[in-house]
Amino acid sequence: MTTRPPSRGGPKGRRSPPGAVRPDGRARTGPRTSARDAAERAARNRCDDAGARDPWTARTAERAAPATKKPAPRAASGEARGQPAAATRKGPSRLGTKAVAARPGPTERPPAPQAGPTRREQRAAASATLASGVQTLTVEADEAGMRIDRFLTARFPLLPFTRVQSIVRKGELRVDGKRAKPNDRLEPGMSVRVPPLRLDQPTERPRNAGRDQDDADFIRSLILYEDADMMILNKPFGLAVQGGSGTVRHVDGLLAALTGPDGQKPRLVHRLDKDTAGCLIVAKTRLAAATLAKSFRSRAARKIYWALTAGVPRVRQGRVSTYLAKDEPTDADARMRVAKHGDEGASHALTYYAMVDQAAQKLSWLSFKPVTGRTHQLRAHAAHIGHPIVGDPKYFSVENWELPGGIQNRLHLLARRIVIPHPRTGKPVDVSAPLPPHMAQSWNLLGFDAARYDPIVEAPEA
Numbered sequence: 001m002t003t004r005p006p007s008r009g010g011p012k013g014r015r016s017p018p019g020a021v022r023p024d025g026r027a028r029t030g031p032r033t034s035a036r037d038a039a040e041r042a043a044r045n046r047c048d049d050a051g052a053r054d055p056w057t058a059r060t061a062e063r064a065a066p067a068t069k070k071p072a073p074r075a076a077s078g079e080a081r082g083q084p085a086a087a088t089r090k091g092p093s094r095l096g097t098k099a100v101a102a103r104p105g106p107t108e109r110p111p112a113p114q115a116g117p118t119r120r121e122q123r124a125a126a127s128a129t130l131a132s133g134v135q136t137l138t139v140e141a142d143e144a145g146m147r148i149d150r151f152l153t154a155r156f157p158l159l160p161f162t163r164v165q166s167i168v169r170k171g172e173l174r175v176d177g178k179r180a181k182p183n184d185r186l187e188p189g190m191s192v193r194v195p196p197l198r199l200d201q202p203t204e205r206p207r208n209a210g211r212d213q214d215d216a217d218f219i220r221s222l223i224l225y226e227d228a229d230m231m232i233l234n235k236p237f238g239l240a241v242q243g244g245s246g247t248v249r250h251v252d253g254l255l256a257a258l259t260g261p262d263g264q265k266p267r268l269v270h271r272l273d274k275d276t277a278g279c280l281i282v283a284k285t286r287l288a289a290a291t292l293a294k295s296f297r298s299r300a301a302r303k304i305y306w307a308l309t310a311g312v313p314r315v316r317q318g319r320v321s322t323y324l325a326k327d328e329p330t331d332a333d334a335r336m337r338v339a340k341h342g343d344e345g346a347s348h349a350l351t352y353y354a355m356v357d358q359a360a361q362k363l364s365w366l367s368f369k370p371v372t373g374r375t376h377q378l379r380a381h382a383a384h385i386g387h388p389i390v391g392d393p394k395y396f397s398v399e400n401w402e403l404p405g406g407i408q409n410r411l412h413l414l415a416r417r418i419v420i421p422h423p424r425t426g427k428p429v430d431v432s433a434p435l436p437p438h439m440a441q442s443w444n445l446l447g448f449d450a451a452r453y454d455p456i457v458e459a460p461e462a
Helices: 035-045 055-064 119-128 148-155 161-169 209-221 251-258 286-297 377-384 437-446
Strands: 135-138 191-194 223-226 230-235 277-283 302-310 317-326 336-339 347-359 363-370 413-421 428-432
Touching: 148 161, 148 191, 209 223, 209 251, 223 428, 230 428, 251 277, 277 286, 286 413, 302 377, 302 437, 317 377, 336 377, 347 377, 363 377, 363 437
Parallel strands: 277 413
Antiparallel strands: 135 191, 223 230, 230 277, 302 363, 302 413, 317 336, 317 347, 347 363, 413 428
């Protein structure tokens, strides 16, 4: 004889309604083995919200919500069946009475963003991350119109200029997400992405008060013109303008000795080759540097160069217009070659020249007025017309030519005169540089008079 097991839901033949109380005081919750109860228990064990993963509650809420209203938010599992939240528990949790931290609800707002760093903090961060990872710089208002390579040099004074050119040339630097050229100009608000900058070793020796004083005295001895906004130096032969591989003494580094009480370091406005002597403009403030740089870009500045060349040109006064490109694009100081329009890296170069005097048919004193400012432009153009500059190790290629006795084998090229609008008043500043010692020796030997009239002043301006 078989007997039926007793009913678990209450008296025989009848189930207890949900929420009923057992004799021992515990609430009845219906069958214990339902899929819903298993899901709730698993959710409680995970300290999770059962309603967030409850397919039954979602369907119940969708059926209960009117068609014209938005669906009601999902309720807790016990409340979805009309039970109080406490009635859904079947006893103590496995976690015991330990409280579980509540997760932030969807209505919680994220904390308000903090104010951005100040300009001084940005500059300090840029210096601190010189040997660290990628960084993004924002162009300030007083940096408007600066060339990209000048921008990097100003922000990272310890970075060699050759490294700056390499970063830009290889496309490692991005401006607003795009590749840029070294001579591209920046505008305020632009974002400049700078790759990791690493210095294997310092390019300069540690500074001290005695050395700074010596450097300051040396720079002051070169001044041809000075006021509160700018100065024009007489750069000597053999002194580099900026640092590079193996170059530890240069004008840019020496200018640090003239840093003012406000922290403003004099800034270079343009460049001269290491072996070219003569007028070099330096700005004392960032505003003056930006204004003077615009004068060069707009060709408002007038420059005259003197050179001693091999041979005598048949046309005593003329114009040289070519395209120039580097033989080795990866070399910052590579030899320039005459290229064709459209060649990769080719830029137009325009120079006017005039012969001032000659020594028989052996040597000529040529005066140049460059309209553009390409690398090695005058040296390449002089070689292009068949009269290279004496002492030029890169472009002098005249066969069977011997250097006359008494003339030194040094580059005979001088940035003789410059006329540029003053950055504040706009009035022209006209300064001339004397012949360097090796050129003065050659002029005396050949009988050239440095006070002679220079016909290049009559050449066109553009």
